[in-house]
Amino acid sequence: MEERDRLERRLLRATAQAVRDFDLIEEGDHLMVAVSGGKDSYTLLHLLMRLRERAPVRFELTAVNLDQGQPGFPAHVLEEHFRAVGVRYRMLRQDTYSIVKRLVPEGKTTCPVCSRLRRGILYNTAVELGCNKIALGHHRDDLVETLLLSALYAGSLKSMPPRLRSDDGRNVVVRPMCYAAEEDIAAFSSEMRFPIVPCDLCGSQPNLRRRRVKELLAALSAEHPAVKGNLLHALGKVVPSHLLDRDLLARLGGATGADPWLDEEDGGCEPTSAPIVALGPTPRQRAPGG
Template sequence: MNDVARLEKRLLRATARAITDFELVGDGDRIMVAVSGGKDSYTLLHLLMRLQQRAPVRFDLLAVNLDQGQPGYPAEIVERHFQAVGVPYRMLHRDTYSVVRRLVPEGKTTCPVCSRLRRGVLYNAAVELGCNKIALGHHRDDLVETLLLSALYSGALKSMPPRLHAQDGRNIVVRPLCYAAEEDIAAFATAMAFPIVPCDLCGSQPNLRRKRVKALLAELSAEHPAVKGNLLNALAHVVPSHLLDRGLLRQVAAATGRDPWIDADEDEDACGAEAAALVALGAGERR
């Protein structure tokens, strides 16, 4: 098995596990795959097409590219890719670029406004095109970066959910790559020679908070390679008794009928045994 095949197998395994864990794909689904022209969305489309061939359920894919009116945006590059891989597709054009430029002061980050407008266009398009789900290409690194951004700059412990029901009740957003590592996606996209279209609107902005968090994670990962994986695992192993969310604690108490401050993972006997073992090994000695 060559390197490309190994990468594809690893990515397929991660995608299939996410689909199973969070019920992201069901029989009869018609899934809009939002393809921006970046490495993540190209890889997402490729993996879903592969899984479509072997999945035990039947589902349809519709690739959609949104031209947001950025000067010189090469939509034809993405369209040629759709044609080459043989996927049903739609090319959309909405001038959100001028709206972003009008609303965002010079020098300020455009990403929040741009992404909100893009999301609104895709939500409406999904309904018009008869799609019951929208697949986005956010991966493991996006999730852990968002976790840190939320904690550091918003004071909330949250990230990107793998499955999200939109507030308007019309759409379900899914993120099948939520377990996939960005480095695997980048390597696979390079090996497959996907025709990458860079985002010149926001990609050239300096000092974005997400870039700073990404650099921090890269530095920590160089010291301890499991950092990103551990953060992803932390999102799946929440211990309410060790947090300060009173509303969550009340929900735990109501749902379980037990004291929410009792740690479900530890008990006094286990802690005592662990402490005794450490002392026996000399861990308690002064050095």
């Protein structure tokens, strides 16, 4: 019990700080909490329910689970959990599983197609339910892994923003656990004995790039425990003048126009300009573990 309480306090502090830093929850909000059945989304729902008890603003929660048609998916397990904790909920079922299996060649990563289909369904459901925000269970490790994945495999500097308006403007996605460490979430989920439902579609795929990055971070953290916290802090402490994004430097008042050192016929190296993705309002506090 003591360990569970200690972990809950730590996670609540991290979540509350993220909510304050990025204005993730405001007066009158109605949050749709996407609960997949994994440790992260169960913990997110628990933390938001606890924060609602003492928050200085009033907000509503609706938990939503999407059964994507995976054979044997135990939707009843999640529904029983929602009833047990006393949260308003909506159970959805749309067969995206067969679509993913048809579109993705054997052995290829299913995550991009699967997540795109799931996101569209959740966005539409949020509008239907009158929810002005969608809360997702991404945590600190997801953010720093995405940063490295983008840099190493896509050649751009970006991660998961704590607050993001969808392209069509209908939804606002928030990630209240963006400061929370995965190891704390895993330990808390174990202490709470959440009824975990594994993902048999993409969660069981071997040799994913994210898994390789996760292993790299684990190895580095074994040598220097502050690695993940430092990477998270780096996301909130960008120094544009020390990067190579010429478009960004120009917007900040740097040099523009033709290069007097090169003739027009000389050509030369043209590094790809990678726009920095805004992470929301500038954090008012340093991220935990940074």
